[in-house]
Amino acid sequence: MINKNAPLLPEEVIKRARKLSVPLILDGVKKAKLDIPRDGCMYAEMKPVGTTRLMVGTAMTVETEDGDNLPLNVAAYSVPLEGYVMVVDGKAYKDRPYIGDLFERACQAMGIEGIVINGYSRDSEGTKEIGLPVYSLGLLPRGPIRRGEGNINIPISCAGVNVKPGDLVVGDADGVCVIPRELIEVVLDKAEEKLAYEEKRIALIARYVEAKKNGEELPELAPKEVIEIRSKYEL
Structure with a gap:
């Protein structure tokens, strides 16, 4: 299933989020006493691969499995990337990675803000070189496969957090958080x-x-x- 992206979050929201850190945003969830599973904080295993510069953007989602990166490619070349963070539910698959630096370079050229994968990645030196924020569960040098179209822009779960297209995604050196679109203002x-x-x-x-x-x-x-x-x- 392939769906269009949710609208980009307002620029004012992005500007406000860029002045904060992931810990501060999660403190905002706590102070607001919101019922968000894990406060929107992804598992500690979700770590930056290269740069730790702040990543802020609107969620676009991909669901795939078994190291199949065709759905990621379908998403990258079928819907706009400018201003979005691609959040991928790869089912924490451990036997193949989902992306490497060639895919990341193409996404960066098309304006993506970052990539978050509930799975593994490779080509870490290339990832560091290009400076695109990429988060994964770890590194695995084996290649991915291409098999099916997967699902694009549906509600998913990624590293313990529910993610819907259009949510706010923020990442830094400490990890990644996702804030539901309808709760962003109070959290900020x-x-x-x-x-x-x-x-x-x-x-x-x-x-x-x-x-x-x-x-x-x-x-x-x-x-x-x-x-x-x-x-x-x-x-």
């Missing part, structure tokens, strides 16, 4: 609140370092929850 709002909190904490720590160096009174660093617990024991 809460993530930006967490960013503001962290910036204040960093400034406070800097003041502590400066005060310690100058022999001045030290500001309190402990979070309020710690202060409350500590007070019970007169520490």
